[in-house]
Amino acid sequence: MSTSLAIAKRELFAYFSTPLAYVFIVIFLALAGATTFFFGGFFQRGQADLQAFFSFHPWLYLFLIPAVGMRLWAEERKSGTIELLMTLPVSTTQAVAGKFIAAWIFAGIALALTFPIWITVNYLGSPDNGVIIAGYVASFLMAGAFLAIGSFVSALTRNQVIAFVITAAVCFIFMMSGLEPVQSAFRGLDNAFIVDLVASLSFLTNFDAITRGVFDLRDFVYMASVIGVFLFANVVIVDLKKGS
Amino acid sequence: MSTMLDIQGLTKQFGQFTAVDDVSFSVAAGEVLGFLGPNGSGKSTTMKMVTGFLTPTAGTAIVCGSDVTRDPIAVKRHIGYLPEGAPLYEDMTPSGMLSFVADVRRLSGAQRRNGIDNAVDKLQLNEVFNQQIGTLSKGFKRRVGLAQAILHDPDVLILDEPTDGLDPNQKHHVRQLIADMSKDKVIVISTHVLEEVDAVCSRAIVIARGKMIADGTPADLERRSTYYNAVSVRLHRDHVDTLKEALGGISDIERIETGEHVGDTAHVVVVSKNGATIIETVNARMSDRSITIEQLYVERGRLEDVFRQLTGDEQGENA
Structure with a gap:
């Protein structure tokens, strides 16, 4: 574990040693605020909750998170430092x-910096803070799921731009699987099980349920499973491709 | 002298291509092994397998009692490795980089302090210790790469082209460093700079097309040169024919080569048969005929020639 933490520390340092970290945080905060107030109708809703805030997170993550994940492995392979890293006493899993x-902590820092909106909503009314905390946890988990996909894709290529585009595409597919266009396509199969299965794989479906205050452990388990599966695939890919 | 590095039938295939083909050798403490071969001969691939970066197709390497295919982490603890081209995290400073390596190698307390101080001191990194690696010169980058390799005072030090891209002073310094550290360690360096083998290696292995084709001391290898014990003579060009005549009928002489004239001076190389010692005979014949010469010396044999002989001329660009 301490080995993983040493690597995480270095990675986190790497984020903050380039402008990427600051650009990301500023853009994320600006967009999170803009979507909440302009598109979400935070004030017009007249409700003391943060649904207007959380409901846009999947869309923000869709193009911001791939930018965080793209460099994780692609950069190591391109610069050759992967050889340095993997010949230190470190297992691929570590x-x-x-x-x-590191990437998840970084996304967490950006998310935590949205705290003024929590203060705002508590100042204006008396929201259910339990639901808000669940929303933050769900948002954090979803960022983790996107990052796990991003890290996996990043290990497949040494080109960061390709990693970005493919990650965004894969995440988009995962998001859309619960929405009407995809669902209607699967309804043609006339098999309720498959339709439900595809719907249950959707980030949006799972995420919306939590932010609305519907607590179902399965939604959390789903996010955690996506992280687990993609990180496992990530380990396999790094082992396979590190030398090429 | 105990064996610290034992390579057994190491083989690596990439698809149909065999990069390393059944390489076996062992190295004892105190030895500095020069690993020679043209580019693409399998040197780096061999090193990558020994350091646990690549998984061998067959065979294994035992490092200080641990098998790299069974327990790669234990092997990696014993090894200090400088990969080819010395890749580094360019956004870090040497200070940050060495701290990171110390963290991952779980060095703490005095061991950590001494390790870092010692590495910084030996490689003279003080003046750039807090400068971003990306902004450093090639020589400094190479030295940072070496510093991270020796940080934990490893038993086995594997250096892939450690002096590549360094200026002559830095090369000398790195060789000095290797010589100083070699007492109780195994050091393996790959190179195609042959003077380096003479300068620091106690043993040399030549590899070509993935196969080991020679293993011996640098002197052994030199002995395999056609020019070993050849006699070089510089003299006035008018005397060349007299010299050739004088040397007629000596059975130990393979052939006599005449080089280009420089002004009035000609260069003649008398090549001995099977490396026999011919200097005395040649000298005696010359004084019999009272041929005046400008310079006379015995060739030691040229590693470059042996290298070319062994690895084939078609790859001569790397010789």
């Missing part, structure tokens, strides 16, 4: 975990 933790 390296994958360390990098993922």
